[in-house]
Amino acid sequence: MAAEGLLFLDFYTANPLCSPSYTPQDIVGGIQDSELLLPELLKKAGYINKIIGKWHLGHRPQFHPLKHGFDEWFGSPNCHFGPYDNREHPNIPVYRDWEMIGRYYEDFKIDLKTGEANLTQLYLQEALDFISKQQASQQPFFLYWAIDATHAPVYASKQFLGSSQRGLYGDAVREIDDSIGRILRHLQQLGISENTFVFFTSDNGAALISAPKQGGSNGPFLCGKQTTFEGGMREPAIAWWPGHIPAGGVSHQLGNVMDLFSTSLSLAGLQPPSDRQIDGIDLLPVILQGKLIDRPIFYYRGNEMMAVRAGLYKAHYWTWSNSWEEYGKGIDFCPGQNVSGVTTHTQEEHTHLPLLFHLGRDPGEKFPLSFASEEYQRAMEWIAGIVQQHKDTLVPGEPQLNVCDKAVMLSVWKVLLFPWNLLGQATLLSAATVFVL
Amino acid sequence: MAAEGLLFLDFYTANPLCSPSYTPQDIVGGIQDSELLLPELLKKAGYINKIIGKWHLGHRPQFHPLKHGFDEWFGSPNCHFGPYDNREHPNIPVYRDWEMIGRYYEDFKIDLKTGEANLTQLYLQEALDFISKQQASQQPFFLYWAIDATHAPVYASKQFLGSSQRGLYGDAVREIDDSIGRILRHLQQLGISENTFVFFTSDNGAALISAPKQGGSNGPFLCGKQTTFEGGMREPAIAWWPGHIPAGGVSHQLGNVMDLFSTSLSLAGLQPPSDRQIDGIDLLPVILQGKLIDRPIFYYRGNEMMAVRAGLYKAHYWTWSNSWEEYGKGIDFCPGQNVSGVTTHTQEEHTHLPLLFHLGRDPGEKFPLSFASEEYQRAMEWIAGIVQQHKDTLVPGEPQLNVCDKAVMLSVWKVLLFPWNLLGQATLLSAATVFVL
Ligand SMILES: [Ca+2]
Numbered sequence: 093m094a095a096e097g098l099l100f101l102d103f104y105t106a107n108p109l110c111s112p113s114y115t116p117q118d119i120v121g122g123i124q125d126s127e128l129l130l131p132e133l134l135k136k137a138g139y140i141n142k143i144i145g146k147w148h149l150g151h152r153p154q155f156h157p158l159k160h161g162f163d164e165w166f167g168s169p170n171c172h173f174g175p176y177d178n179r180e181h182p183n184i185p186v187y188r189d190w191e192m193i194g195r196y197y198e199d200f201k202i203d204l205k206t207g208e209a210n211l212t213q214l215y216l217q218e219a220l221d222f223i224s225k226q227q228a229s230q231q232p233f234f235l236y237w238a239i240d241a242t243h244a245p246v247y248a249s250k251q252f253l254g255s256s257q258r259g260l261y262g263d264a265v266r267e268i269d270d271s272i273g274r275i276l277r278h279l280q281q282l283g284i285s286e287n288t289f290v291f292f293t294s295d296n297g298a299a300l301i302s303a304p305k306q307g308g309s310n311g312p313f314l315c316g317k318q319t320t321f322e323g324g325m326r327e328p329a330i331a332w333w334p335g336h337i338p339a340g341g342v343s344h345q346l347g348n349v350m351d352l353f354s355t356s357l358s359l360a361g362l363q364p365p366s367d368r369q370i371d372g373i374d375l376l377p378v379i380l381q382g383k384l385i386d387r388p389i390f391y392y393r394g395n396e397m398m399a400v401r402a403g404l405y406k407a408h409y410w411t412w413s414n415s416w417e418e419y420g421k422g423i424d425f426c427p428g429q430n431v432s433g434v435t436t437h438t439q440e441e442h443t444h445l446p447l448l449f450h451l452g453r454d455p456g457e458k459f460p461l462s463f464a465s466e467e468y469q470r471a472m473e474w475i476a477g478i479v480q481q482h483k484d485t486l487v488p489g490e491p492q493l494n495v496c497d498k499a500v501m502l503s504v505w506k507v508l509l510f511p512w513n514l515l516g517q518a519t520l521l522s523a524a525t526v527f528v529l
Numbered sequence: 530m531a532a533e534g535l536l537f538l539d540f541y542t543a544n545p546l547c548s549p550s551y552t553p554q555d556i557v558g559g560i561q562d563s564e565l566l567l568p569e570l571l572k573k574a575g576y577i578n579k580i581i582g583k584w585h586l587g588h589r590p591q592f593h594p595l596k597h598g599f600d601e602w603f604g605s606p607n608c609h610f611g612p613y614d615n616r617e618h619p620n621i622p623v624y625r626d627w628e629m630i631g632r633y634y635e636d637f638k639i640d641l642k643t644g645e646a647n648l649t650q651l652y653l654q655e656a657l658d659f660i661s662k663q664q665a666s667q668q669p670f671f672l673y674w675a676i677d678a679t680h681a682p683v684y685a686s687k688q689f690l691g692s693s694q695r696g697l698y699g700d701a702v703r704e705i706d707d708s709i710g711r712i713l714r715h716l717q718q719l720g721i722s723e724n725t726f727v728f729f730t731s732d733n734g735a736a737l738i739s740a741p742k743q744g745g746s747n748g749p750f751l752c753g754k755q756t757t758f759e760g761g762m763r764e765p766a767i768a769w770w771p772g773h774i775p776a777g778g779v780s781h782q783l784g785n786v787m788d789l790f791s792t793s794l795s796l797a798g799l800q801p802p803s804d805r806q807i808d809g810i811d812l813l814p815v816i817l818q819g820k821l822i823d824r825p826i827f828y829y830r831g832n833e834m835m836a837v838r839a840g841l842y843k844a845h846y847w848t849w850s851n852s853w854e855e856y857g858k859g860i861d862f863c864p865g866q867n868v869s870g871v872t873t874h875t876q877e878e879h880t881h882l883p884l885l886f887h888l889g890r891d892p893g894e895k896f897p898l899s900f901a902s903e904e905y906q907r908a909m910e911w912i913a914g915i916v917q918q919h920k921d922t923l924v925p926g927e928p929q930l931n932v933c934d935k936a937v938m939l940s941v942w943k944v945l946l947f948p949w950n951l952l953g954q955a956t957l958l959s960a961a962t963v964f965v966l
């Protein structure tokens with residue numbers, strides 16, 4: 093996909109969060125009607141919208157994806173945490189549209205001993221069928237393929253079990269890789285690849301608390317999921333659109349998953365809503381014309397702006413990995429990594445003298461710049477202006493992220509305004525555009 | 530080069546050593562006449578042999594490369610540590626064949642302030658000229674291109690300064706990358722690419738003590754140069770030979786830089802000497818036919834076998850990063866990394882119960898397997914047999930490596946039997962074969 097499309101090396105998720113750790117059923121909140129989600133807007137332009145996989149914007153009826161712009165759904169309201177005891181906490185349900193058709197572990201098997209489950213294949217087939225159907229009826233479509241594979245508990249289909257050198261986790265990644273390849277080839281075989289924009293990304297870094305057997309690796313990046321270090325928020329990202337996006341490109345544009353909202357609207361010839369603040373930008377000039385747009389990245393955790401990236405610099409205003417209490421129980425978001433004064437187990441404030449890293453020379457955030465250096469002074473002067481502007485333009489009272497508390501899904505969407513599931517490990521967005529428009 | 534050749538993902542250097550830290554001139558030893566170096570053997574088969582760059586097998590006259598099989602030399606006996614004071618310790622000399630033609634810093638400028646030096650360009654031009662000359666006279670040749678760029682102090686030519694996002698170190702890497710591309714294109718333009726086998730590798734992992742401004746990164750691997758963790762010894766390696774090696778291949782063959790001795794002889798149609806133990810294997814079946822040869826990798830530091838790799842398992846019999854004394858002075862071979870009980874600052878013995886890692890699931894050596902697991906028992910049974918056999922067949926009294934002591938160069942070559950310079954950061958071996966034979 094990267095060889096045929098544009099690879100983003102500096103693309104970020106909007107936050108590094110997991111879901112509340114134990115009982116997703118306890119979340120009572122969900123997406124509000126006042127929010128305008130991408131499928132709602134696309135629908136007005138004639139698109140058929142489908143979500144395959146995790147929704148995670150509330151499991152009560154009023155939060156159902158078909159109430160929020162999607163026409164079809166196959167998947168579950170949450171990741172398949174569990175298995176649950178089926179008394180106080182039933183297993184996670186699986187829906188086809190409005191109907192609950194079964195539950196993980198019961199009707200949709202996951203063998204925790206062998207790691208075998210054919211869920212990714214089910215989700216793949218569902219995607220291929222949906223695409224075929226829309227192509228046959230010349231119908232523009234938006235497919236949000238939010239598989240949950242590589243989330244713990246990790247699984248793969250029989251044909252992929254043992255196929256990698258990386259254990260079960262690697263097998264799952266290979267299955268996802270293969271599935272995405274099949275979707276792209278399917279689009280080509282149907283003759284609609286030049287009318288279909290596909291974007292691949294993930295919603296957070298690898299969960300190192302589950303590594304190595306149930307979690308991935310963030311390569312050279314520091315820490316993982318749940319943190320605002322690069323390992324928690326920098327994501328693989330590829331844009332694919334044969335005939336429009338030159339093959340084999342690489343972009344250093346600072347991107348954010350929130351940009352997919354504005355970019356998708358732009359592809360569909362729509363304007364973003366004007367009655368609210370939109371945080372993302374339209375990446376089409378980057379993707380189609382190779383432009384670079386100067387913009388910062390803000391790293392939030394809870395309602396705290398932890399860090400800011402501008403150009404190759406990243407300034408940490410707060411540092412935190414996880415609490416001493418968790419750490420004492422063997423929960424470690426940065427296993428094997430320890431950067432003194434950076435991967436702190438208390439929430440350390442640096443707002444008066446932020447820790448500054450140069451991510452070009454030091455992508456692993458291991459060597460803070462000397463406070464006394466001219467380079468520090470110059471960079472922080474620039475960044476301070478950016479932060480001031482950000483704070484000045486923040487809509488007051490706007491709820492922001494909370495660290496894994498029960499309002500997290502609600503508050504995320506207040507900020508994001510579009511429906512990228514934040515909890516999948518690998519997400520393919522396939523939005524057909526300009527097709528028979 | 531990788532796209533046109535075969536990429537080795539599991540290739541190792543023979544040891545992770547630096548030179549003695551301060552005064553390479555103090556080394557009085559060097560390569561012994563009794564050793565048979567690759568160019569000596571190739572010479573008998575009609576090859577012209579040239580070394581460009583660092584020799585590092587002794588700087589006294591009897592150790593000169595032209596005494597050990599090379600016909601030509603442009604470079605220095607050591608890395609350009611320094612600058613020196615030119616009283617007790619003069620700057621490192623540069624030779625053209627027998628003649629000393631100048632010294633680093635004095636006649637071969639390195640601007641430590643801007644990082645500008647044109648040395649890589651000088652070495653590149655020397656390589657292109659040598660290749661042209663041999664092609665013109667239809668002469669089979671062996672070129673050992675042992676540039677010293679990316680070794681601290683890091684430098685790049687003016688045209689590459691500021692060209693990367695990685696600072697001066699990245700600029701130097703780009704210049705090497707560009708230079709290798711030019712050499713490959715030159716071979717193609719001269720019409721001898723299908724007769725020329727080219728191998729690229731490095732002699733040790735990035736020196737993290739110099740990172741990030743004067744040193745590289747080892748990506749996901751643990752620690753760096755001087756250690757027997759993967760960051761110290763696993764190296765990029767690519768074999769290139771258009772028309773013979775299929776393009777774009779990837780091999781998981783466990784390889785060792787020592788294999789280049791046997792492989793090169795095999796390419797030249799020669800037999801390895803039968804009067805001594807040869808540690809390397811002929812990789813041609815791997816390179817040309819995609820075979821996988823079952824063989825272990827031994828990780829030595831000093832005369833201690835620190836670790837063994839068999840398949841995807843790596844067992845640590847000893848662990849050590851660097852001493853508390855050095856660490857206290859701010860010297861750190863594993864900056865930002867800390868794996869409890871693994872990156873130890875004392876030399877910890879585990880010979881009775883080795884620490885075991887699965888490098889497929891855990892390339893970063895962060896999660897030792899449980900001693901009680903069945904997987905541990907099974908793997909260690911296998912590895913114990915390999916180690917026993919290794920110890921049984923070691924030639925008694927054979928000098929082995931010493932950690933950065935003054936005999937290191939000598940003892941290294943006693944083991945290796947061939948002249949790959951261990952101190953360069955990036956080494957290109959270009960051995961023309963079967964050309965007009
Ligand atoms: Ca996730």
Ligand SMILES: [Ca+2]
Pocket residue numbers: 680732733951952953954
């Ligand atoms: Ca070296």
